[in-house]
Amino acid sequence: AIVLLASFITNSIIDFTNAPLAGFVFQIVIITFILLLFGEIMPKVLATNKPLSFARLVAFPIHTLIRLLKPLNSILISSTSRIGKRFAPRKNISMDELSDALDITTDGITEEKKILHGIVNFGNIMVSEIMKPRIDVVAVEDDTSFSDLKKIVVESGYSRIPVFQNSFDGVKGILYVKDLIPFIEKDNSFRWQNLIRSPYFVPESKKINDLLAEFQQKRIHMAIVVDEYGGKNGIITLEDILEEIVGEISDESDDDVQLYSKIDNLNYLFEGKVQLNDFCKVVSCDDDIFDDIRGDAETLAGLILEITGQIPTKNELVRHKNFNFTIDAVDNKRIKRIKVQIIPTNDDGSKK
Template identity: 50%
Template sequence: MIIALDNIKFMSFDIHDFVGLIILFVLLILSGLISGSEASFFALSPHDIDRLKSKDNKKGAATITLLKQPEQLLGSILIANNFINIGIVLLSSKITSSLIDFSNAPTIGFVFQTIIITFLILLFGEIIPKVLATKQPYAFSLRMTSTFTILNKIFKPLNTVLIKSTSIVNKKVGHHKNNMSVSDLSHALSLTEEHEIQEDKEILEGIVKFGKKSVVEIMCSRLDTIALDCNESFTTVIQTINNSGYSRIPIFEDTFDNIRGVLYIKDLLAHLHKGNTFRWQTLIRPPFYIPENKKIDDLLEEFQKTKIHMAFVIDEYGGVSGIVTLEDVLEEIVGEISDEFDEDEKNYTKVDNDTYIFDAKTLLVDFLRDLHLDEEYLDDVKGDADTIAGLLLEIKGDFPLVKEKIQIRNIDFIVEKMDSRRIIEIRVIFKS
């Protein structure tokens, strides 16, 4: 039977169309579930993730496993959703053609089969499921965990190809974009010099350069570290604490390379009344080691996770080259941090407008900052040096003599004091 309505003809409804509509309905539900999964998995809050970790069953552990591989999960979601949506489009087109004849009204047929069907797919297969899933992401993701554990295994070969191709594009495009953004920001900051926002400018510059620095550039050398041998008496420990004013003291045994841990002064407060026989060594906390080449942004993240404020820096031979604290890291962004107990200390004495006397162990990063020079000013000559003394040794290749002058660009470095193995003071003269 054919019913004519203007230029559109409606065909009779048979069992094949009925089965097709049921399949189409099932596909829409599947599309909605998968779209909702995408929203729920990636909308989980830190609190939800903690609940999943504490959930003592296989489903919670399986959800965490999926979240640890977000690229695999997202790949499975997109592949499954695309396959289902293609099936919906093809099936809906076939059912529409068998029920309605648009041959005499092709424009209406185009609008119906593209715009209306696409709208229905977006509404019931994307928008509504995602809105509902984001309201209850924890429950929704738990229900869909088993499904995506299976889909991850099925789509693993295709996912691998997609992820590798994406990583290649990211390396070629994303890295260049990041470099440009840092460069642009640095240039923008340089334009603010004449404006009255110097403090904000310095903080922003610190953030820009933060990820480039390694701990060896900001650490306190072992020679300048106040530490205690674990065989010292309790009286000596108290005296050292009083004299230093520090809240944490590194503890070693026989040599600084044999670190036993860190003594927190707050742990001693309850034992101050005890005599010299008190075993203060029982209060020592375990040490936290890091390599010299660790970037300070990674170290800050580790400090946050471990709730530790001091780390021991290890060189390539396994020796302890120094210590670095949370305060050292933060000062690279906000500048010098002082409290009411800190004395005003400078690494240098200003003789006149062009002459300074510097402590030879001053870090190059602090030296350049004190003299308002660019951090890249000495990059082509400093080599592996981290201090002013190290810079002179790097350039000369030997120990300089007292009063010996070494010129670097428009700066004269003159050795003022030294002992048999160490440069102590350096005169710095700017030449106009």
């Protein structure tokens, strides 16, 4: 701006119409050199050699100019800011970009990073990935005697228990243990079935962030998970959802059931029913590493069945990518335990 202003003043004083080359040399080369010498180089040299004296010399003029030009400066800054907000394109950060940003942070905030990763991935997790499968659900049949019901409640330690008729596919409702407390001294003829509350059904494909909002709106803590044919696949609780953010939540009533044991850094022993989502967290691999083969599988045992197409035999070895799965325990119905060996890979993805 100063160069342009100096060129304008020079053209007003001196006419270079007949000597355009001389005008170019004078206006661009000579004026630029003078401005750099007296406006950039000389002040820096003086300020370096005599900083205190130079500061005293220029402090008052600079302070005066700042006060004089403050109104104009404020107008220019505010107008520029408004124009920038109005016309500047908004850049939306994708979840993948945010996840990558978390991966390159320092290792000093491991726990905080896990929580942030849980928040980032929260909207991508479906109910079927974290639900408790029906085979592991503690439920009671509607014709159970009151004495037997009390035993089940005490042994399970749960505060909410599904009630079904004939089979789990015939879920009739949820029994809240707190509703039983006023009638705990009743005899075996007590009709506890009158205390059953209506169940809340959710599809297995629902995202857990949407389900969390529904739990908050309806003020409930448990839902029955159904498939596309209406079959009951299991249950999901508010605790299951929150654990995806903050990690495992344990209380005094929880049994210390280990779904895996770590042999060393590259070898593990997993229960077949462990969720693939939890498996990936334990072995520190990407959540989508099995997307090309998992199909509808949500557990490690289900993944093995997808790979083999049949129930494997004991000690059978199944290889996939950089994992070696060895069947440790199996029966005619399901895979119970699996040994997992992780094969180290190079940066290009090839096995070492």
